[in-house]
Amino acid sequence: MDRECCWNRDVIEQEDCPKVGPGEEELLVLKQQRNLEKCCDCPTFLHDLNLLRNDANPLAPVLAGFLTEFCNQKTQIQSLVSFLDNKTLEIRFLNELGHVLQSSVDLDEVLSVALTAITAGKGFGMNRAFLLLCDREEGMLKGYLGLGPRDLEEASQVWNEIVQNDMDLQTLAQNFRLNKLSSERAKFHDVLEQLTIPLSNKDHIVIKALDGKRPIMVEGAFQHPDVPPELARLLGVDTFLLMPLISRNRRVGLIIADNFITHRAITREDMHSLETFGFPVAFAIERASLYDKLQVELNRVTEASKKLKEQQELIVRMENMALVGRITSSIAHSVRNPLMIIGGFARSILKSSPESDPKRTFIESIVAETRQLEGVLDEILNYSDSLYPTRDFWDVNQLIEAALRETSDSLSSLGYTSTYTPGYDLPPVYIDFKQLSYCLRTVLQNDIASCGDLRSIKISTYCDNDTVIMQIEDSGRSISQGELDRLLVPFSETRDLGAGLGLALCKTMLEKQGIPFVVTADELNGIRYTITLPTRKEEHS
Amino acid sequence: MSKLLVVDDEANIRLLYAEELKDEGYEVVTAASSAEASDKLQAGVFDLAVLDIKLKNESGIELLQKLVKERHDMPVILCSAFSCYKDDFSAWLADGYVVKSGDLTELKQEIARVLAKKAQKTKTGA
Numbered sequence: 135m136d137r138e139c140c141w142n143r144d145v146i147e148q149e150d151c152p153k154v155g156p157g158e159e160e161l162l163v164l165k166q167q168r169n170l171e172k173c174c175d176c177p178t179f180l181h182d183l184n185l186l187r188n189d190a191n192p193l194a195p196v197l198a199g200f201l202t203e204f205c206n207q208k209t210q211i212q213s214l215v216s217f218l219d220n221k222t223l224e225i226r227f228l229n230e231l232g233h234v235l236q237s238s239v240d241l242d243e244v245l246s247v248a249l250t251a252i253t254a255g256k257g258f259g260m261n262r263a264f265l266l267l268c269d270r271e272e273g274m275l276k277g278y279l280g281l282g283p284r285d286l287e288e289a290s291q292v293w294n295e296i297v298q299n300d301m302d303l304q305t306l307a308q309n310f311r312l313n314k315l316s317s318e319r320a321k322f323h324d325v326l327e328q329l330t331i332p333l334s335n336k337d338h339i340v341i342k343a344l345d346g347k348r349p350i351m352v353e354g355a356f357q358h359p360d361v362p363p364e365l366a367r368l369l370g371v372d373t374f375l376l377m378p379l380i381s382r383n384r385r386v387g388l389i390i391a392d393n394f395i396t397h398r399a400i401t402r403e404d405m406h407s408l409e410t411f412g413f414p415v416a417f418a419i420e421r422a423s424l425y426d427k428l429q430v431e432l433n434r435v436t437e438a439s440k441k442l443k444e445q446q447e448l449i450v451r452m453e454n455m456a457l458v459g460r461i462t463s464s465i466a467h468s469v470r471n472p473l474m475i476i477g478g479f480a481r482s483i484l485k486s487s488p489e490s491d492p493k494r495t496f497i498e499s500i501v502a503e504t505r506q507l508e509g510v511l512d513e514i515l516n517y518s519d520s521l522y523p524t525r526d527f528w529d530v531n532q533l534i535e536a537a538l539r540e541t542s543d544s545l546s547s548l549g550y551t552s553t554y555t556p557g558y559d560l561p562p563v564y565i566d567f568k569q570l571s572y573c574l575r576t577v578l579q580n581d582i583a584s585c586g587d588l589r590s591i592k593i594s595t596y597c598d599n600d601t602v603i604m605q606i607e608d609s610g611r612s613i614s615q616g617e618l619d620r621l622l623v624p625f626s627e628t629r630d631l632g633a634g635l636g637l638a639l640c641k642t643m644l645e646k647q648g649i650p651f652v653v654t655a656d657e658l659n660g661i662r663y664t665i666t667l668p669t670r671k672e673e674h675s
Numbered sequence: 676m677s678k679l680l681v682v683d684d685e686a687n688i689r690l691l692y693a694e695e696l697k698d699e700g701y702e703v704v705t706a707a708s709s710a711e712a713s714d715k716l717q718a719g720v721f722d723l724a725v726l727d728i729k730l731k732n733e734s735g736i737e738l739l740q741k742l743v744k745e746r747h748d749m750p751v752i753l754c755s756a757f758s759c760y761k762d763d764f765s766a767w768l769a770d771g772y773v774v775k776s777g778d779l780t781e782l783k784q785e786i787a788r789v790l791a792k793k794a795q796k797t798k799t800g801a
Binding site for chain 2: 467470471473474475476477478479480481482485501504505508512
């Protein structure tokens, strides 16, 4: 027998065996392993086997039988290995996916991951997927999100991008969520709108898949008796997969997947893999939806708690205010009446006492002291009033004219002249009329020492953007800025006012209404008061 | 001589008003409560009433409403320890409003003003 093959040689060279390729050099010296791996389908070995058969060697048919059986088993083993490899990859992929799904409570993130996994080449590699979610309140299954290209051109562009960027599944999903979620929703808006099916429509194939809790592979959709023609037309494909999403026996939604562009057949394997994948997706969607609802409820409870706290504070404040009101009411009656009686009778006695009476100075002191006490009482009562500002829109010019009328006598008695320049066409201002009137009267009548011959008060109003400025310039009164600043602090002592509220009360009242009150003093030029009045109804803290 | 009715629950205030207003040339009758005021009003005709807003257990505002209804030709001046009543719409029924003070100048001026207005009204027959 003239053998051509190297099968019986212990050591061979590379060129001796056409089946040993680069990277398999160790087989050149391992005869038994080389025989098992390379000889069974080597044409030169089969040639040698034929030679053996031709020599009528009785071992030849036995060997041929062994060889055929060995080759069959080898093919089967290779097929099994390939299957196991695929399953391992699938399990790894599902594990990775499961990990991402388990760790997320954001519905959009879960959906992005799910649909990316279905459509990505590194995932299930379907061309297109639509997610429909159950709306139990409305009793509808509604199209929520779609993912995939709309045509071949877009498909080429997207798939090229994916190949060039070589992103893993998680990155793809993140990228989709951040950059494409809203645009994909808009892109498939028309399809999703039409993918709204009443859950009560039990004859609809989509609802059948959902109720049956099993995936349905639809083939020949355009002729399928259970597929409504409008659904087949809408999807535009003959074959698609309906995969229900069921969590704890509850219907969460459904995924429609197809190969709209490539028209690759959807295999049973694809269907079973997607079914396995459907369980964690359904669970993650339900959990994320529940988390969303929980978040809404939490926000509602937090808001309610905040409001409750505000109400409690308001009640406490109202109680305090009511207490202040009761105290001031009590002061008004308990103090003002005796004060009035003392002062009144002192004045009566003073009127009837002769100028020469040595005790007259005592009575004059009583009159003066009661007058001062009445002034302090007025300020305290006004302060309690200031706790409840009542604001509305008023004409500021009218307010100034009224205040000037009321104070004209006292200004004249101090030797003052007043000029008023009202702004033209001023908008109404949003103020507490009573409090602002009080402030203006206080400013006009305040007890700061008068000086010089030129005693004049100039009042003007003008519009400045959204505000009306009221300016009062008093050129006849003198005070340093330091003393003036002290005057703006409640109960501070100044050389002229003693311990009082006056301007400090005005400042507090106005600031409570959010009205800036600026006072500047110049010992030579007098005092300037600037009050900036709002023309809009705005909340102030 | 104008005849005034002074209603106040404080005896000393009634006395002070009476003394001071008599000095001004008015005839003064005083009352300590709504009921007493009603009795005095039944017994005579008054040109003007000076009314305290807060009587012991009564509201001067209620008495004011009664007076406006029954004696609409008699002007009323409200006297109060509270300036806040100036903004009470009910108080606007009165012809005048004075915050109580040991210095009765404002009250006297207000009485003179209201009586002059009433006289003018009578004169013109309005």
